[in-house]
Amino acid sequence: xxxxxxxxxxxxxxxxxxxxxxxxxxxxxxxxxxxxxxxxxxxxxxxxxxxxxxxxxxxxxxxxxxxxxxxxxxxxxxxxxxxxxxxxxxxxxxxxxxxxxxxxxxxxxxxxxxxxxxxxxxxxxxxxxxxxxxxxxxxxxxxxxxxxxxxxxxxxxxxxxxxxx
Numbered sequence: 575x576x577x578x579x580x581x582x583x584x585x586x587x588x589x590x591x592x593x594x595x596x597x598x599x600x601x602x603x604x605x606x607x608x609x610x611x612x613x614x615x616x617x618x619x620x621x622x623x624x625x626x627x628x629x630x631x632x633x634x635x636x637x638x639x640x641x642x643x644x645x646x647x648x649x650x651x652x653x654x655x656x657x658x659x660x661x662x663x664x665x666x667x668x669x670x671x672x673x674x675x676x677x678x679x680x681x682x683x684x685x686x687x688x689x690x691x692x693x694x695x696x697x698x699x700x701x702x703x704x705x706x707x708x709x710x711x712x713x714x715x716x717x718x719x720x721x722x723x724x725x726x727x728x729x730x731x732x733x734x735x736x737x738x739x
Contacts, residue, residue, distance in 0.1 A: 577678040582726050584683025585639035587718025591622070592645045596680045600647065600717070603676035607668035610661035615651035616669050619703050626702065630714055633698045637687045643716040647673060648699060650709040663690060666712040673715050683720030688713055 601618055609615070621627060622645055630648075631641035640646050649670055651662045670686050677684035689695040690712045699711040 575675075577675045580726055581674055581678040582683075582724035583685040584718075584720040584724070585685050585716065586721040587643050587683060587716075588721055589642075590644065590719055592682060592717060592719070596682065597645065597647075599680055600673050600676045600682075603672040604647075604649065604669040607665065607672045609665045609668070611657045613655060613657040613661070613665065615653075615655045615662055615665055617650050617652055617709055619648040619650065619705070621646040621648065621703070629702045630699065633702065633714070634687065634689055634692075634695045637689075637714055637716075639685065640687070640714060640716045643718050645717040647715045647717065648703060648705075649673075649712045649715070650705060651712055652709055654708045662710075663712070666690070670713050670715060673717075677717055681719070682717055683723070684715055684717045686713055686715055 597620060604616065604618065605614070621630065627640050627643060627646060630646055631638050649666055651666050656662055674684050674686060689699055690710070696711045699705070699714065700709070703711070705711060
């Protein structure tokens, strides 16, 4: 799957909207992620409104790129759906990574902007979006058509591989 080796973090986007079909594709990819005990704790807020995007851009020192993005997805986990709460962040990470890979395959650019596990940042996003108490904001994924495409650096390092004997 080439997207694993071509995906980069994209923070600058063209001023054009992301089509509904592509948004649905990203969300289907997210929900195809593996999940501990098949708990599937995820719910997703799709943000296109520039007012909300402006506010989300202020939610952390690292979320400024959301300001000019045509789209953001905020993955949340539902506390009431957690059969294994200790795995919620792992489940949500798998879903977020699937969004990034799906974005790459759909000729979009995206970047995962982490807010969890920093409680203040999570609460800020939850307040901005009026997220109900049973949901916990996990991340902001900024998405759009990239202004320019980066080249992924080769991170393979054989010195970090250990084989059992």
